[in-house]
Amino acid sequence: MSERVFTFPTYDLAQSILGQHNRYLQMMNEVIPADIISRGDTVVIKGDELQVEALYRTLDELVFLYKEGSTITESQVRIAAKMVMNGKGDALHSMFEDTLSVTMRGKSITPKTEGQKQYVDSIRKNTITFGIGPAGTGKTFLAVALAAFYLKNRNVDKIILTRPAVEAGERLGFLPGELQDKVDPYLRPLYDALHEMFGIEQVQRFMERGTIEVAPLAYMRGRTLENAFVILDEAQNTTAEQMKMFLTRLGNNSKMVVNGDKTQIDLPPRVTSGLNEAEKVLKRVSGIHMVYFTEQDVVRHDLVGRIVKAYDAYHQKLSKEE
Numbered sequence: 001m002s003e004r005v006f007t008f009p010t011y012d013l014a015q016s017i018l019g020q021h022n023r024y025l026q027m028m029n030e031v032i033p034a035d036i037i038s039r040g041d042t043v044v045i046k047g048d049e050l051q052v053e054a055l056y057r058t059l060d061e062l063v064f065l066y067k068e069g070s071t072i073t074e075s076q077v078r079i080a081a082k083m084v085m086n087g088k089g090d091a092l093h094s095m096f097e098d099t100l101s102v103t104m105r106g107k108s109i110t111p112k113t114e115g116q117k118q119y120v121d122s123i124r125k126n127t128i129t130f131g132i133g134p135a136g137t138g139k140t141f142l143a144v145a146l147a148a149f150y151l152k153n154r155n156v157d158k159i160i161l162t163r164p165a166v167e168a169g170e171r172l173g174f175l176p177g178e179l180q181d182k183v184d185p186y187l188r189p190l191y192d193a194l195h196e197m198f199g200i201e202q203v204q205r206f207m208e209r210g211t212i213e214v215a216p217l218a219y220m221r222g223r224t225l226e227n228a229f230v231i232l233d234e235a236q237n238t239t240a241e242q243m244k245m246f247l248t249r250l251g252n253n254s255k256m257v258v259n260g261d262k263t264q265i266d267l268p269p270r271v272t273s274g275l276n277e278a279e280k281v282l283k284r285v286s287g288i289h290m291v292y293f294t295e296q297d298v299v300r301h302d303l304v305g306r307i308v309k310a311y312d313a314y315h316q317k318l319s320k321e322e
């Protein structure tokens with residue numbers, strides 16, 4: 001049995017780190033089980049030595065981040081506790097201090113998990129980055145945040161966002177309305193991320209000038225995409241031919257980000273996913289890097305990570321039975 005006492009410099013700082021009614025402290029305790037007693041600006045931690053040290057270190061890291069100007073959030077608390085518990089606390093500072101962009105509401109966008117940090121670093125370093133993993137890991141949002149940074153700093157002239165409208169299939173022409181009305185439902189997640197970065201009015205102006213383009217994958221055919229930051233979302237729903245077509249659109253001074261979740265393929269049976277094929281074909285090609293996300297990188301509600309993990313375990317069991 002070990003015991004340590006963590007004392008905050010001020011009572012106000014303790015409130016910021018521990019949360020209202022000690023909510024943040026309870027969240028840390030869910031990740032790192034130890035006996036805790038909180039009194040004002042003091043937290044008494046008792047239990048197994050490794051758990052006591054991990055909880056103490058988590059509080060210390062969060063105080064450091066707060067003093068450096070970070071606003072402590074539920075997500076940061078969970079991630080900090082998990083990383084310290086897994087012996088990766090040293091990576092917290094570089095991760096949370098890596099500001100990719102700032103939203104219209106003044107919120108700094110930073111990586112929130114180790115996987116997200118690897119993804120961001122890969123996009124900066126490589127010409128083409130594949131982000132492969134479950135929903136809720138921030139693949140699209142982080143890519144758009146980096147695209148916004150590149151555009152604002154004039155590293156590229158335009159942002160191009162695309163995804164396959166696979167659910168519509170060949171019926172796209174039969175949907176009501178103009179072309180934009182027909183494809184907008186499939187592109188909504190991309191618009192949402194853009195609006196967060198630039199605001200609705202600015203996005204509209206950029207689209208009118210051609211600085212930002214949001215279009216179905218089919219409309220990339222025959223083009224060369226130069227001086228652009230290009231993002232392909234929902235890549236698991238591309239066919240092998242579509243993926244090759246897209247990747248060979250790459251022009252000079254451009255970056256490409258290809259995101260997908262191999263567990264959510266909506267293609268017809270016996271149609272090869274372009275993402276699955278590209279993963280095998282391009283794994284060792286220089287200038288292309290593949291980043292794999294896990295349930296540990298899910299930054300939505302904690303339950304989302306547990307749902308992903310449960311489905312993965314279920315499908316692994318089915319594979320073994322077959």
